Amino acid sequence: MRFLIKLMVKLLILAGIAIYLFFSGEVKAQESATIQAVANVLPALLITGENDLEFGTVFPGTDKSVDKATLGSAGEFHIQGNNNAEITLDFDLPAQLDHETIAAAMDILFVATDASYDDESGGGQLSPAGIMDPRVITTLDLGPTGQLDVWIGGTVQPTLTQTGGDYSGDVTLTVAYTGN
């Protein structure tokens, strides 16, 4: 009986030492393992303005529109990024064009069908892949080689007493990866 008690005490002491060593971090025998940190860093998004939105000559009192499919007059952007990556497109549109030399402004209007895009699946500006609303943020995929073209039209609304001269304003497009 006494022998059994001594044996149990010794076993408890050994178990205590094992538990202590396990949780104390005082590991006498060390092991190493290596894992790989893998990250696919997407290429930077590049966007270029290929063409200004040019209304040309405008008569006072007569609205003038430029269609998104009008070659040389519609605004055009080109986007280059990662193949098939999902991006957001956010236009910052002017409400007015400003006279270049004096304090005068002319209204400019954009509607839901004033922009189009081609993600390499369409036929370019005359036959784009789809239509987009430039007034809201749009989510699209870049093409198989990472290309996307965007065109935008609009309408200027000169008043009957609109001051003559050159007017201009900025149309800004911001693109960003969604991570998808």
Place this chain on the structure above:
Amino acid sequence: MLYLQKEKDTAMSIFFRLCCFLIILLLVRSVSAQESQSIRATAHVINSEMVKASAEASPLNIYGTDIFEVIVLKPGNGNIQLNIIGGDGKTEQQTIEPNKGYLYHKTLIDAGRKWKSQESAVSDSSSTLVTIIYLDI
């Protein structure tokens, strides 16, 4: 010796974690990267005061389906815009083209040239006043 090994392992662990952090930081930065680009929207508004009343229409008073003529009094390049005020008070504006009725672009306008509209100038049957408001862009 064991102490030195432990210090070495600790340093490598810190280095490994730092590398992971930098990679994740780079990844997050790339994913959230955004780019902006601006283009210009441009327009040239004709100065109406400089070109007003450079031509006249005949007859000035026309009716619903009347054909009217425009006679250029001053030579120049550009469009002619008609301001057609109907009997109902509504104003209709048209740009005319020689012998076609509408849309005349960037052609030399000779003094004395006559243009004739081939379409009805107005849709209502009441008396309509035709005035030339712009010429010589």
